[in-house]
Amino acid sequence: MxxxxxxxxxxxxxxxxxxxxxxxxxxxxxxxLDIRLHEQRADAANNRG
Numbered sequence: 001m002x003x004x005x006x007x008x009x010x011x012x013x014x015x016x017x018x019x020x021x022x023x024x025x026x027x028x029x030x031x032x033l034d035i036r037l038h039e040q041r042a043d044a045a046n047n048r049g
Contacts, residue, residue, distance in 0.1 A: 031038045 027038075030041070
C-alpha cells in the first residue's frame with residue numbers, strides 16, 4: 001500500500017497521462033500534417049458515432 005508521500009506523486013502522474021490522452025484524442029498528430037483538411041476529418045470522425 002502506498003504511503004502518504006508517494007500517493008500525491010502517483011495521482012499527479014495519472015492526471016498527467018489522462019491529460020495527454022485527452023489532448024491526443026482532441027487533436028491528433030495528423031492535424032499538423034494537413035491543417036486544411038483537419039476540419040473535414042474532425043467532422044467525419046464526429047459523424048461516425
